[in-house]
Amino acid sequence: MTFKSGLLGMCSLLVMSGFANAETLTIATVNNGDMIRMQKLTDDFTAKNPDIKVEWVTLEENVLRQKVTTDIATKGGQFDVLTIGTYEVPIWAKQGWLVPLDKLGADYDVNDLLPAIRSGLTIDGKLYAAPFYGESSMVMYRKDLFDKAGLKMPDAPTWDFVAEAARKITDKKNEIYGICLRGKAGWGENMAFLTATANSFGARWFDEKWHAQFDQPEWKKALTFYVNLMKDAGPPGASSNGFNENLALFQSGKCGMWIDATVAASFVSDPKTSKVANEVGYALAPDNGLGKRGNWLWAWTLAVPAGSKKVDAAEKFISWATSKEYLALVAQKDGWANVPPGTRTSLYANPEYQKAAPFAKMTLDSINSADPTKPTVKPVPYVGVQFVAIPEFQGIGTAVGQQFSAALAGQKSVDDALAAAQALTTREMTKAGYIK
Amino acid sequence: MARRVTRTRKWAVTIIAWAIGILIFFPILWTFLTSFKTEGEAVAMPPSLLLFDWTLDNYREVQQRSDYFMHFLNSVTISLGSTVIGLIIAVPAAWAMAFQPTKRTKDLLMWMLSTKMMPAVGVLVPIYLIFRDTGLLDSRLGLTIILTLIDLPIIIWMLYTYFKEIPTEILEAARMDGASLYNEIVHVLTPMAVPGIASTLLLNVILAWNEAFWTLNLTAAQAAPLTAFIASYSSPEGLFYAKLSAASTMAIAPILILGWFSQKQLVRGLTFGAVK
Numbered sequence: 001m002t003f004k005s006g007l008l009g010m011c012s013l014l015v016m017s018g019f020a021n022a023e024t025l026t027i028a029t030v031n032n033g034d035m036i037r038m039q040k041l042t043d044d045f046t047a048k049n050p051d052i053k054v055e056w057v058t059l060e061e062n063v064l065r066q067k068v069t070t071d072i073a074t075k076g077g078q079f080d081v082l083t084i085g086t087y088e089v090p091i092w093a094k095q096g097w098l099v100p101l102d103k104l105g106a107d108y109d110v111n112d113l114l115p116a117i118r119s120g121l122t123i124d125g126k127l128y129a130a131p132f133y134g135e136s137s138m139v140m141y142r143k144d145l146f147d148k149a150g151l152k153m154p155d156a157p158t159w160d161f162v163a164e165a166a167r168k169i170t171d172k173k174n175e176i177y178g179i180c181l182r183g184k185a186g187w188g189e190n191m192a193f194l195t196a197t198a199n200s201f202g203a204r205w206f207d208e209k210w211h212a213q214f215d216q217p218e219w220k221k222a223l224t225f226y227v228n229l230m231k232d233a234g235p236p237g238a239s240s241n242g243f244n245e246n247l248a249l250f251q252s253g254k255c256g257m258w259i260d261a262t263v264a265a266s267f268v269s270d271p272k273t274s275k276v277a278n279e280v281g282y283a284l285a286p287d288n289g290l291g292k293r294g295n296w297l298w299a300w301t302l303a304v305p306a307g308s309k310k311v312d313a314a315e316k317f318i319s320w321a322t323s324k325e326y327l328a329l330v331a332q333k334d335g336w337a338n339v340p341p342g343t344r345t346s347l348y349a350n351p352e353y354q355k356a357a358p359f360a361k362m363t364l365d366s367i368n369s370a371d372p373t374k375p376t377v378k379p380v381p382y383v384g385v386q387f388v389a390i391p392e393f394q395g396i397g398t399a400v401g402q403q404f405s406a407a408l409a410g411q412k413s414v415d416d417a418l419a420a421a422q423a424l425t426t427r428e429m430t431k432a433g434y435i436k
Numbered sequence: 437m438a439r440r441v442t443r444t445r446k447w448a449v450t451i452i453a454w455a456i457g458i459l460i461f462f463p464i465l466w467t468f469l470t471s472f473k474t475e476g477e478a479v480a481m482p483p484s485l486l487l488f489d490w491t492l493d494n495y496r497e498v499q500q501r502s503d504y505f506m507h508f509l510n511s512v513t514i515s516l517g518s519t520v521i522g523l524i525i526a527v528p529a530a531w532a533m534a535f536q537p538t539k540r541t542k543d544l545l546m547w548m549l550s551t552k553m554m555p556a557v558g559v560l561v562p563i564y565l566i567f568r569d570t571g572l573l574d575s576r577l578g579l580t581i582i583l584t585l586i587d588l589p590i591i592i593w594m595l596y597t598y599f600k601e602i603p604t605e606i607l608e609a610a611r612m613d614g615a616s617l618y619n620e621i622v623h624v625l626t627p628m629a630v631p632g633i634a635s636t637l638l639l640n641v642i643l644a645w646n647e648a649f650w651t652l653n654l655t656a657a658q659a660a661p662l663t664a665f666i667a668s669y670s671s672p673e674g675l676f677y678a679k680l681s682a683a684s685t686m687a688i689a690p691i692l693i694l695g696w697f698s699q700k701q702l703v704r705g706l707t708f709g710a711v712k
Contacts, residue, residue: 053656058668078656248479
């Protein structure tokens with residue numbers, strides 16, 4: 001530190017002691033569109049709470065996750081509000097790393113939060129994080145291509161119909177591919193999609209005693225179906241496609257169908273970036289008639305780390321950012337279509353929102369049809385639809401994702417990939433002490 | 437005949453050098469061009485090289501969303517600070533190793549270099565805990581210290597190889613004239629070593645400027661340098677290449693310009709001692 005900056009530091013200390021009452025909240029958040037909008041609306045919060053100042057740390061999801069995890073595990077106390085996903089909330093709450101949110105205010109209306117989302121954030125009856133926006137996955141499809149092929153998409157399609165339609169639409173000569181699905185390896189990339197899909201095939205990650213289930217016929221059926229479908233009707237190089245790659249393909253008119261996050265609807269229907277904005281239709285994620293659909297459930301939530309010394313102010317902020325008033329504020333500034341979706345029942349009852357967001361009903365139905373506490377056909381010991389809420393899952397999920405990505409690329413047979421996944425998962429779970 | 441061979445060779449070498457140069461520079465050029473495209477054009481296939489609607493929207497958006505100047509100042513303070521402190525420690529150290537070596541000097545040099553072989557993430561938690569307890573988290577002082585420490589082996593190695601080139605006789609002559617140790621280092625050695633010290637300084641400023649592990653993990657809102665500024669523009673959900681390119685262009689521009697002006701010293705410093 002130079003002499004000058006030392007002086008500056010002392011000056012700022014003096015200045016700060018002058019406003020001894022002003023508290024500064026440090027908020028860590030991911031840089032998705034809805035959060036950036038929240039950052040821009042900070043003035044509304046500070047106007048209502050003149051004694052609180054807000055500082056933002058906005059980072060890419062993976063960078064943020066690593067940083068926030070380091071800070072919370074060491075009780076570093078650098079942040080007062082964290083943006084974390086539904087994967088972290090149950091794990092961190094059990095570790096005692098999060099403060100239960102019981103001071104959100106009398107008019108917060110906790111019961112208005114969507115039950116499917118809220119149940120994943122509640123541990124032992126206490127709410128540990130407030131949802132900022134929620135999402136599920138659904139089918140986005142091209143109405144024009146379906147009309148041309150003489151097909152009609154039902155509101156709730158089956159996997160058989162999706163596969164048949166995808167093969168029919170595919171026209172590789174003109175670079176039209178029936179279906180675009182995730183293939184890039186990662187627990188939050190291809191495994192989010194494949195785990196949710198496997199749920200609808202009756203598969204599960206673990207049985208009640210934490211034994212890996214990749215040697216069971218359900219997984220084989222699900223993975224074979226996926227690999228064959230992508231071989232016949234998917235784009236080339238699909239094993240390196242994630243959300244953004246598929247978004248680019250779909251927007252430039254190269255996909256007949258795309259099954260992915262509901263948040264994509266606002267991108268593909270935007271005529272500024274999407275060539276096919278006027279041709280997009282929506283349907284629920286497919287099923288196999290087993291009672292579970294292949295859609296996931298995710299929410300970005302705001303939580304207070306146990307190391308924070310400004311819990312009251314932090315809860316005030318969370319209450320502001322996840323309230324009904326915040327939704328109305330966004331609507332007033334940027335229109336109802338840009339309101340963060342998937343958190344409150346009242347939003348979906350609002351006729352103005354229904355009018356502005358044609359995908360609203362499909363989003364709500366998708367979210368409601370996923371149950372993180374009972375995600376699979378057969379019983380499981382874990383919470384989470386497209387993930388398993390245990391700390392080991394990030395590592396295991398990514399390693400299994402690499403096997404499945406290799407199967408999609410044709411470097412491995414489906415049987416070999418499943419056998420490798422079974423072996424590595426069993427090894428890690430034994431090492432972690434789940435299998436005695 | 438002989439002349440023709442050398443001429444063709446000269447041409448071939450020139451073409452190869454240009455090809456490699458363009459190949460290496462291409463990503464930076466591409467980043468620069470992409471920063472003027474719209475998000476849709478940035479991912480369009482096939483991409484257009486120059487014939488697109490040039491726009492400044494990305495720069496405007498980046499300006500609006502983050503405080504470039506604060507990140508820039510942090511980067512300058514941290515990279516210059518760590519390099520200067522590093523040099524103050526490294527010049528005497530390298531002097532001792534080059535002119536007064538003992539049996540263990542070689543081992544010591546190897547040992548210093550070996551600290552660079554450990555993956556940084558392996559010591560993240562211990563360092564984080566030390567920083568937490570000393571209040572250095574998210575401070576420029578803390579980052580300067582950590583970057584000094586991780587770059588010190590390289591600074592010492594560079595200076596050591598440079599000092600080795602200076603004939604011992606000159607120092608002996610100075611000693612004969614009755615120069616003290618201080619005078620020997622400051623008035624005799626340093627002036628002769630200025631080009632080497634300058635190139636070491638430049639290279640380390642660049643290394644510290646680009647360091648992206650510690651600067652991301654040990655900072656939050658106050659001390660975050662330009663690396664954190666870039667990291668806030670990539671996104672797994674939604675298209676971001678154009679905005680990310682704009683942020684990257686702004687982040688690398690100062691160091692690129694500095695590198696341009698000091699090319700000669702850099703090349704000299706890097707190749708010095710290569711031919712013996």
